[in-house]
Structures are given as structure tokens and as C-alpha cells.
Amino acid sequence: MRIRVDPDKCQGHGRCYGLAPELFDIDDYGLSTVVGDGSVPAALEEKARLAVANCPEFAIEEVPASP
Amino acid sequence: MGTSTAPVSSWASDFDVMAPEYVADPFSIWDELRSACPVAHTDRRGSTWLPTRYADVTAMAHDVEHFSSLEVAVIPFEGEAPDEPLLPYGLPPISSDPPLHTWTRRLLLPWFSHRRVATYEAMTRALCRGLIDGFAAQGRADAAADYAQQIPVRVIAHILGVSPDLADTFTGWVRDVLEFADDPERRARGVQGLLNYFIAEVALRRDEPGEDLLSELLRTEVDGAPMEESLVLGSAALVLIAGVDTTWSAIGSSLWHLAAHPDDRARLVADPALMDLAVEELLRAYSPVTMARVVTTDVEFEGCPMKAGDRILMNFPAANRDPEVFDRADTVVLDRAHNRHVAFGSGIHRCAGSNLARMELRVALEEWLAHIPEFHLDGDDEVTWAGGQVRGPRRLPVVFP
Numbered sequence: 001m002r003i004r005v006d007p008d009k010c011q012g013h014g015r016c017y018g019l020a021p022e023l024f025d026i027d028d029y030g031l032s033t034v035v036g037d038g039s040v041p042a043a044l045e046e047k048a049r050l051a052v053a054n055c056p057e058f059a060i061e062e063v064p065a066s067p
Numbered sequence: 068m069g070t071s072t073a074p075v076s077s078w079a080s081d082f083d084v085m086a087p088e089y090v091a092d093p094f095s096i097w098d099e100l101r102s103a104c105p106v107a108h109t110d111r112r113g114s115t116w117l118p119t120r121y122a123d124v125t126a127m128a129h130d131v132e133h134f135s136s137l138e139v140a141v142i143p144f145e146g147e148a149p150d151e152p153l154l155p156y157g158l159p160p161i162s163s164d165p166p167l168h169t170w171t172r173r174l175l176l177p178w179f180s181h182r183r184v185a186t187y188e189a190m191t192r193a194l195c196r197g198l199i200d201g202f203a204a205q206g207r208a209d210a211a212a213d214y215a216q217q218i219p220v221r222v223i224a225h226i227l228g229v230s231p232d233l234a235d236t237f238t239g240w241v242r243d244v245l246e247f248a249d250d251p252e253r254r255a256r257g258v259q260g261l262l263n264y265f266i267a268e269v270a271l272r273r274d275e276p277g278e279d280l281l282s283e284l285l286r287t288e289v290d291g292a293p294m295e296e297s298l299v300l301g302s303a304a305l306v307l308i309a310g311v312d313t314t315w316s317a318i319g320s321s322l323w324h325l326a327a328h329p330d331d332r333a334r335l336v337a338d339p340a341l342m343d344l345a346v347e348e349l350l351r352a353y354s355p356v357t358m359a360r361v362v363t364t365d366v367e368f369e370g371c372p373m374k375a376g377d378r379i380l381m382n383f384p385a386a387n388r389d390p391e392v393f394d395r396a397d398t399v400v401l402d403r404a405h406n407r408h409v410a411f412g413s414g415i416h417r418c419a420g421s422n423l424a425r426m427e428l429r430v431a432l433e434e435w436l437a438h439i440p441e442f443h444l445d446g447d448d449e450v451t452w453a454g455g456q457v458r459g460p461r462r463l464p465v466v467f468p
Contacts, residue, residue, distance in 0.1 A: 011413070011415065018425075030180065030417075055407060056413055
């Protein structure tokens with residue numbers, strides 16, 4: 001599983017970081033980016049799905065696997 | 068523009084957010100409106116629209132071109148605002164649109180970042196414990212006035228670098244501005260009190276700058292010149308106004324819920340790991356804050372003919388109860404896993420202090436439950452609520468025998 005944050009949509013609510021600090025970095029303005037290339041270790045997939053489902057700006061999405 | 072106190076004839080076409088029945092139970096009114104007339108209208112206090120669906124509220128929050136933040140007060144200032152000459156830009160960034168919004172917001176955000184907020188947690192926790200120590204032995208307390216109301220104002224005073232001894236005075240001014248906004252004299256008194264105070268504090272810091280937010284704003288240069296004093300005053304006043312009874316209301320509503328719902332209280336005491344999700348759910352169910360917008364040009368929205376100058380009440384609390392988005396929307400589900408609530412707004416005006424508010428709410432509940440795990444309402448009739456811009460309990464008598 002891979003995730004990404006759309007920088008044009010993120011408004012710094014910080015819900016993703018609160019739910020899954022292992023997967024997101026957050027700057028002084030609240031803006032979120034994925035750690036590394038957004039790859040999610042299997043053990044953190046549930047947390048990643050929670051982050052996606054709680055973003056009020058719909059800014060986080062799962063990146064479809066390459067065919 | 069009328070400030071009629073006549074009973075509401077129709078919630079769809081004559082709503083009044085200051086009506087006692089709306090303040091007491093807005094939830095059933097929103098439910099009715101969402102199915103019958105999802106964007107309600109009134110001519111009370113000027114032509115004003117009230118969206119109640121999540122999709123509509125968030126769409127309007129993102130459309131800053133048609134819905135401006137130049138007027139954000141739920142009860143509009145009538146005629147000449149007393150602060151007009153002193154605050155030509157109001158309280159930026161909340162009362163501004165880009166581009167002023169963009170840079171004034173960037174000045175405030177680092178003070179409320181995750182990292183910075185973590186450094187305020189220890190003093191918040193000590194403050195909560197001290198308050199609880201003051202009434203724990205009595206077996207009863209007013210959880211709103213003796214606890215919730217006392218917390219955010221002192222944390223904000225710490226951040227602004229002003230005296231916590233003035234907490235009661237600050238609280239009085241903020242209530243005059245927000246809670247008693249329907250009384251023009253009282254509101255003017257609050258605005259003037261706040262401004263005079265910050266004018267004096269700015270003068271002090273020009274002589275002796277510190278490491279506080281106010282000093283930092285005074286050091287800020289914009290295009291090579293110091294930031295205008297009216298902007299410094301507006302931003303400082305905003306931090307105090309926006310950071311006080313909003314969070315206090317969230318703490319109060321959450322304690323009210325736990326006092327009135329023993330199962331949820333017991334569950335949270337038994338499983339403190341639930342706290343983070345519970346905080347979000349309590350914010351969703353009892354979102355305190357409604358903001359306003361002003362329509363910039365005539366526009367049709369969901370079939371409603373909106374005119375330039377009309378006002379919109381950004382009903383984030385109702386959006387958060389929309390059954391289209393939230394399963395069992397009117398039920399508090401402490402471990403709700405899917406919760407895209409917009410208690411802190413949506414779009415570019417997302418509450419700049421949301422990290423701080425969350426920390427304060429979590430710590431206030433953790434400390435209360437750690438020391439007073441069993442408590443209940445001391446007679447339902449004695450709870451009083453304030454509404455309008457910010458909804459929350461103002462008297463919340465609880466007993467813990």
C-alpha cells in the first residue's frame with residue numbers, strides 16, 4: 001500500500017499526523033507530507049486507512065498499485 | 068435590519084440563532100431543515116442564509132471568491148463599529164481574504180504547531196490539577212465556571228505573554244464580544260477593553276521586547292517596513308478572542324456529555340486509550356463554533372438567490388450532524404473511526420489554534436477523569452447554555468459524592 005497527500009488540498013488539520021505519526025511529517029504551518037515515498041508497512045495499513053478516512057479535506061489518498 | 072425578538076414563525080424562512088429554543092436544542096431544528104429546506108433564510112439582523120448540510124457548508128467554505136470573510140461575526144456589528152478607526156482590517160487572518168489572510172495566518176501558525184503545542188502541555192496539566200484540587204473535596208462543582216472556563220484563557224495568556232492574573236477580566240471581555248453580542252453597549256465595552264489593554268501592552272513591548280507572540284508580531288517586517296500596529300493589535304485580539312470561549316465551550320460540552328451519559332463516562336475511564344478518538348467525536352457532536360461569511364456578488368447557491376451583502380452562517384456544527392456523512396449522526400460514538408468532522412472549519416480558514424484546542428480538551432478531560440471518575444449532573448434544569456457564535460454550557464453543576 002502507498003499513500004500520498006495532495007498539497008493543494010491539505011489545510012493543516014493534522015488529523016493524519018495525530019492518527020499515524022509514523023506515516024506523516026508535519027511542518028510548522030501544519031502542512032502534511034508522507035514519510036519517505038509513502039509506502040506503508042503492512043502493520044500500519046489499518047492506520048493509513050484511518051488517516052485517509054479522517055481527513056476533512058479529502059487530501060489523502062491511496063496510490064493505486066502500478067499495473 | 069431588525070433584531071426582532073418575536074417568536075420564530077418558520078425555521079426555514081425566519082430562523083433566529085439566538086432564539087432560546089435554538090440555543091437549547093439546535094440539533095432537532097437542523098435535522099428538520101436538512102430534509103425540508105437545507106439552506107434556510109432569515110431577514111433578522113439582515114438577509115442571512117443558514118446551510119445545514121455538510122456538502123453545502125464545506126463547499127461554501129472553499130469558495131472564498133463568493134463568500135468572503137470580511138464579516139465573520141454571527142451577530143453583525145450595526146452601524147459604526149466602535150473599533151473601526153483602530154482596526155481597519157478587523158482581526159486578521161480570520162476577518163480577511165487572501166492575500167492579507169495568507170501572510171498574517173503564516174505569522175500565527177507556528178505558535179500553534181504540533182511541536183509548539185506540546186511545550187504547553189505540562190503547564191496546562193498543572194493548571195487543570197490545581198483547579199480540581201480547589202473543589203475536589205467539596206463533592207460538587209460548576210464544571211463550566213470553575214473548570215472549563217478557567218483553562219484556555221490562562222494558556223492563551225501564557226502564549227501571548229500577558230498576565231494570567233487578568234484571566235477573569237479577559238474572560239469578561241471575550242464574553243461581551245461573543246456571548247452578549249446582541250447587546251451593542253456590552254459588546255462595545257468588550258471590544259474597547261480588549262483594545263485598550265493590547266494598545267498598552269504593545270507600548271510596553273516596544274520598550275522591552277520578550278519572546279512572546281505579541282513581541283514577535285512587533286518584530287515582524289512586511290516588505291521592509293514594520294507590520295502595521297493595527298494588524299498587530301487585530302491579530303493579538305484574535306488569539307485571545309478565538310482561543311478562549313471556543314475551547315472552554317468544547318471542554319464544557321464534553322463534560323456535560325460525560326455527566327449525562329454514564330456509559331460513555333465509564334467506558335472512557337476504563338479505556339483511556341480511547342481518548343484521542345473520543346476527543347474528535349465530542350468535537351464533532353458538540354462543535355462550538357459558527358462563523359459568518361458575506362456574499363461578494365449575486366450568486367445562486369443550491370437554488371437560493373443570494374445577493375451581494377447577504378450573510379452566511381457557516382454552520383459547521385450542523386454539517387457535523389449530517390446523516391449523509393456520519394452514520395448515527397446524532398449519537399456520540401466514542402470510538403467513531405471515520406470522522407471527517409469540520410469542527411475547526413474547512414478550507415483556508417481552518418482554525419489556526421486547532422492543535423492547541425485539541426490538546427487542552429484532551430488534557431482537561433484526562434485530568435478530570437483521573438481525579439473525578441464518577442460524576443453526574445446536579446439536576447438537569449440548572450444547566451445553562453450560551454449560543455450564537457459559540458455554543459457551550461455556562462453553568463454546569465455536577466456532583467461527585
